[in-house]
Amino acid sequence: MTAVLGGRPLGVTALASGSGDPDYVDVRQRLVVVGNGMAGARFVEEVLERGGGEQFAITVFGEEPHGNYNRIMLSPVLAGEEHEDDIVLNSHEWYAGNGVTLRAGVRVERLDAAAKQVHADDGSVTPYDHLVLATGSRSFIPPMTGVRAEDGGLLPGVFGFRTIDETRALLAAAATHRRAVVMGGGLLGLEAARALQTHGMQVELVHAAPYLMNAQLDAEAGAILKRSVESLGITVHLDVFASEVAGPDRMRGVVLADGRRIDADLLVVAAGVRPNTDVAVRSGLEVERAVVVDDQLRTDDPDVYAIGECAQHRGEVYGLVAPAWEHARVLADVLTGTDPTAEYHGSRTATKLKVAGVDVAVMGLNTPERDDDEFLVISEPRRGVHLSVVIRDDRLMGATLLGDTRKVAFLTQAFDRGAPLPAERIRLLVDLSDGKEEVGVAEMPGDSQVCNCNGVSKQAICDTVAGGCSSVGAVMDRTRAGKGCGSCKSLVARIVEWAADGEVTEEASASWYVPGIPLPKPDLIAAIRDQDLRSVSAVFAALAPGGAEDARSKMGLTSLLRLVWGARFVPENDAKFINDRVHANIQRDGTFSVVPQIKGGVTTPAQLRRIADVAEKYEVPMVKITGGQRIDLLGVRKEDLPAMWDDLGMPSGYAYGKSFRTVKTCVGADFCRFGLGDSTQLGIDLETRFQGIESPAKMKLAVVGCPRNCAEAYVKDVGVVAVGNGRWEVYVGGAAGATIRKGDLLATVDSPAAVLQLTGRFLQYYRENGNWLERTYDFVPRIGLERLRAVLLEDSEGSCADLDAAMQRSIDAYTDPWGQDAAAPATPGQFRTALPLVDLPTVPVR
Amino acid sequence: MTLISLAATGTTAYVVGRVDDVPPGEGRAFVAGGTPVAVFRLRNGALHATQAACPHAGGPLADGQTDADVLVCPLHLFAYRWTDGGSPGRVGGLRLYPVRDVDGDLVVEV
Numbered sequence A: 001m002t003a004v005l006g007g008r009p010l011g012v013t014a015l016a017s018g019s020g021d022p023d024y025v026d027v028r029q030r031l032v033v034v035g036n037g038m039a040g041a042r043f044v045e046e047v048l049e050r051g052g053g054e055q056f057a058i059t060v061f062g063e064e065p066h067g068n069y070n071r072i073m074l075s076p077v078l079a080g081e082e083h084e085d086d087i088v089l090n091s092h093e094w095y096a097g098n099g100v101t102l103r104a105g106v107r108v109e110r111l112d113a114a115a116k117q118v119h120a121d122d123g124s125v126t127p128y129d130h131l132v133l134a135t136g137s138r139s140f141i142p143p144m145t146g147v148r149a150e151d152g153g154l155l156p157g158v159f160g161f162r163t164i165d166e167t168r169a170l171l172a173a174a175a176t177h178r179r180a181v182v183m184g185g186g187l188l189g190l191e192a193a194r195a196l197q198t199h200g201m202q203v204e205l206v207h208a209a210p211y212l213m214n215a216q217l218d219a220e221a222g223a224i225l226k227r228s229v230e231s232l233g234i235t236v237h238l239d240v241f242a243s244e245v246a247g248p249d250r251m252r253g254v255v256l257a258d259g260r261r262i263d264a265d266l267l268v269v270a271a272g273v274r275p276n277t278d279v280a281v282r283s284g285l286e287v288e289r290a291v292v293v294d295d296q297l298r299t300d301d302p303d304v305y306a307i308g309e310c311a312q313h314r315g316e317v318y319g320l321v322a323p324a325w326e327h328a329r330v331l332a333d334v335l336t337g338t339d340p341t342a343e344y345h346g347s348r349t350a351t352k353l354k355v356a357g358v359d360v361a362v363m364g365l366n367t368p369e370r371d372d373d374e375f376l377v378i379s380e381p382r383r384g385v386h387l388s389v390v391i392r393d394d395r396l397m398g399a400t401l402l403g404d405t406r407k408v409a410f411l412t413q414a415f416d417r418g419a420p421l422p423a424e425r426i427r428l429l430v431d432l433s434d435g436k437e438e439v440g441v442a443e444m445p446g447d448s449q450v451c452n453c454n455g456v457s458k459q460a461i462c463d464t465v466a467g468g469c470s471s472v473g474a475v476m477d478r479t480r481a482g483k484g485c486g487s488c489k490s491l492v493a494r495i496v497e498w499a500a501d502g503e504v505t506e507e508a509s510a511s512w513y514v515p516g517i518p519l520p521k522p523d524l525i526a527a528i529r530d531q532d533l534r535s536v537s538a539v540f541a542a543l544a545p546g547g548a549e550d551a552r553s554k555m556g557l558t559s560l561l562r563l564v565w566g567a568r569f570v571p572e573n574d575a576k577f578i579n580d581r582v583h584a585n586i587q588r589d590g591t592f593s594v595v596p597q598i599k600g601g602v603t604t605p606a607q608l609r610r611i612a613d614v615a616e617k618y619e620v621p622m623v624k625i626t627g628g629q630r631i632d633l634l635g636v637r638k639e640d641l642p643a644m645w646d647d648l649g650m651p652s653g654y655a656y657g658k659s660f661r662t663v664k665t666c667v668g669a670d671f672c673r674f675g676l677g678d679s680t681q682l683g684i685d686l687e688t689r690f691q692g693i694e695s696p697a698k699m700k701l702a703v704v705g706c707p708r709n710c711a712e713a714y715v716k717d718v719g720v721v722a723v724g725n726g727r728w729e730v731y732v733g734g735a736a737g738a739t740i741r742k743g744d745l746l747a748t749v750d751s752p753a754a755v756l757q758l759t760g761r762f763l764q765y766y767r768e769n770g771n772w773l774e775r776t777y778d779f780v781p782r783i784g785l786e787r788l789r790a791v792l793l794e795d796s797e798g799s800c801a802d803l804d805a806a807m808q809r810s811i812d813a814y815t816d817p818w819g820q821d822a823a824a825p826a827t828p829g830q831f832r833t834a835l836p837l838v839d840l841p842t843v844p845v846r
Numbered sequence B: 001m002t003l004i005s006l007a008a009t010g011t012t013a014y015v016v017g018r019v020d021d022v023p024p025g026e027g028r029a030f031v032a033g034g035t036p037v038a039v040f041r042l043r044n045g046a047l048h049a050t051q052a053a054c055p056h057a058g059g060p061l062a063d064g065q066t067d068a069d070v071l072v073c074p075l076h077l078f079a080y081r082w083t084d085g086g087s088p089g090r091v092g093g094l095r096l097y098p099v100r101d102v103d104g105d106l107v108v109e110v
């Protein structure tokens, strides 16, 4: 627990250059930085970048023994998503290599401004010509009875969340304790709560304000956020503060002001921060809420500056890294003389919550302030979505994105740069078109920050590409852009593509079908055929480096072998994902869901009766109509699956596989007064023909009887639309899941038989050429509609007959897995419970 | 389930079932003296035993997928090393238990 983060391998102390030579006289000015955090270290980098290493002998004092690390990444470290070694920004080695003296683990006590000297707690006295305070802030521990132990330190079990040492201590405590209380429902508190939860802790959050993130959100958005947070399983107590920590030897619970008591063994205090101003106060500098500075970051002593969270500029104290970095830039310009007139005029701040499952991004105002401010709100509390923008004089003054942050990149640009706004304001919040780039990466200024977590600008990405890195992955590794919360990944990819002028190379492994076998899909298929490899273990033995099995490759290989060999494939249960082993979808508590086939969404009273009987007999906790027009029996015990299938007597609906799923239909010509074709029958025919066919990713279809599109055919992997006179349009590559895309019109054909044939041909082409887990909404644009038309309609590759035949073989190989395994288990104990005998987040019974 | 011996190590060995109860490459859940465990038999013959519930969110590990190096939980696909139960980037790891084949009996020490 005491390892020095970013320490030198042999514990060597950093030495300033030249100090080994007895005759050496350093004529440089002495620049001393107090505080080795995100502002202080960035400032040193900025000075060095401007050639300041020649001008200044730089000394940095840091109270923490570590090198400089990315404080904002402590949340992912606490969540176990990131390793502490990966958040080091400047190691001790870096300081030494740049001739900067790092006095790590040394705390500065005060300045003697008259003598221009720094007094530190190790008794040393260091003279300076220019001094920069970058002491940041510390966790604010509100007064609570019993929060401190007798020695004045925090009671064991009580933690702040500001430093790596506190994070390490929290991680250790989380591993051995079960119940935590987090005090504070701001960004930090929410991130801490979620992180602790990933360690299996039960977490309750206590927030003194009436709604969460009250500094950034309005009450309405705060209320929606509360629901989203609660749905993660975190209990939220609002409008109440903790008045007492129950002890006495260690933290055993907290008592709220209203008298309630929450038992817990760990308390994280994230109730705000206080700037570290003690050095400034003791040195007689002007301090209000923080150290007061002017537009050149100067305090009332002309040789002393303050930057980052310990600085107060024009009445503002910031708690974010972006302003700290702006301070660092301006001050470096001023001190090195690069731009002696440089000034800082305040920051427009934007924040993002780094909590998986709860997307929040906020910038600027959250409510209109003037009568003529434009204010647009989209609020969908049930979905946990709340989006708003405030516009003044055609300029974006603020935005709140809760539950859906897809527009954050564009809005951040508009907010930071005053980019022009679309006349239809609603386009700021939702995509009305089908995915045209809203903000061209070409127009983005070089210094605009792309990755906020790791502080990477567009320019840095372009420079890395210019320096010879030409794959997205390599650029991400080198710059760490996209390696924080991940929300900027797609933007990073677009910039790399643009910077490389289309010359993006893919890492070799990016072309592999699965990570464990170094072959792209066509070569892998060829090798499987040539060497007659019929089982997943045979593929590993023959083609994997060293014959080594790879757990993550097994599912993809099972799918591929089934495609290649059809009925002649040799299945191995351990090579299947659990869903495919038991032909049902695993759920959060380890139970399964059963979705019988209901072709085209058409059922019968007899079927419904059987489903009802089965649901009662097996005490199914929830029966639900799915979004795929069928019925889901959720929360079924693994042991009950075979008997249930037996009783149901219906085939599997394949709701669990990477395979052909459903065909949704509308009522069509038989009943609907607008119907132009028998969409229901065609849907049933499609489902009958292609049921259960495995594929790189899910295949979901729909057929509608007219362009009113009641069964959403325009947004399906294959969507069929009756257009009259016996004609049908066939769309491919549509999506309305995580991605929304209208399908491309492949062809208009003139009979249901032609629809069946073209669909089969397209699906087979996708099966053979799609990457593992690549849905058609990515596949179709990758291949291109022109090429698809040429191959599938004009037979440009002479492959149509083969495609049709291969699809027919797969169709012939279909067997209903429910009928099959119910008769004889594939392996012993196939349906034995794996449910641990401990409490799980159980699915509620309705 | 039979109690075999009270070892000097402070652990107790239990026969939880037969080796054949675990098909090659798969895992099965058992209870060893009140402790739920998941036992895996790799295709190379190696046996491993771990806690039954995933430390992340309680996933049923016996339903996971394996190779010679790791166990992958079926719920969120975290991978745990057989060597020390650690998972890249995660701190709290998986508890491993000694397991061996005694004349076809699966013996787990907890």
Ligand code: SRM
Binding pocket: A585, A586, A587, A588, A593, A595, A624, A625, A626, A627, A628, A629, A630, A631, A632, A634, A655, A661, A662, A664, A698, A700, A735, A736, A737, A738, A739, A775
């Ligand atoms: C049951 C159902 C929700 C419902 O109650 O209606 C459902 C449930 C799940 N969906 Fe879905 N999806 C359901 C209809 C849809 C639809 C609507 C549709 O099929 O018309 C979509 C949008 C269409 C699409 O597929 O794009 C949909 C888009 C997704 C996605 C996003 C896929 C994408 O690439 O955009 C996922 C995640 C994934 O596949 O990785 C997903 C994944 C899931 C999984 C399987 C999550 C998982 O991997 O375990 C859910 C299983 C819950 C459970 O415990 O059983 N589900 N899901 C629907 C079952 C339909 C059926 O009868 O088969």
Ligand SMILES: Cc1cc2nc3c(=O)[nH]c(=O)nc-3n(C[C@H](O)[C@H](O)[C@H](O)COP(=O)(O)OP(=O)(O)OC[C@H]3O[C@@H](n4cnc5c(N)ncnc54)[C@H](O)[C@@H]3O)c2cc1C
Binding pocket: A034, A035, A036, A037, A038, A039, A040, A061, A062, A063, A064, A071, A072, A073, A074, A075, A106, A107, A108, A109, A134, A135, A136, A137, A161, A162, A163, A188, A276, A279, A307, A308, A309, A310, A318, A319, A320, A321, A322, A324, A352, A354
């Ligand atoms: C868990 C967490 C998550 C965060 N997430 C985000 C985020 O997503 N986005 C965002 O913009 N911001 C985030 N922040 C805030 C961000 O980290 C701070 O704004 C930033 O670190 C401020 O930089 P600073 O240099 O002013 O202070 P710090 O980084 O705190 O550095 C100050 C340093 O000075 C040292 N020091 C203090 N006094 C002395 C002394 N007397 N002598 C010597 N050394 C001294 C301290 O030990 C410390 O190392 C987060 C913060 C935390 C804790």
Ligand code: SF4
Binding pocket: none
């Ligand atoms: S059913 Fe679909 S939308 Fe609902 S939580 Fe699961 S994956 Fe998400």
Ligand code: FES
Binding pocket: B054, B055, B056, B057, B058, B059, B073, B074, B075, B076, B077, B078
């Ligand atoms: S429960 Fe195992 S990875 Fe989430």
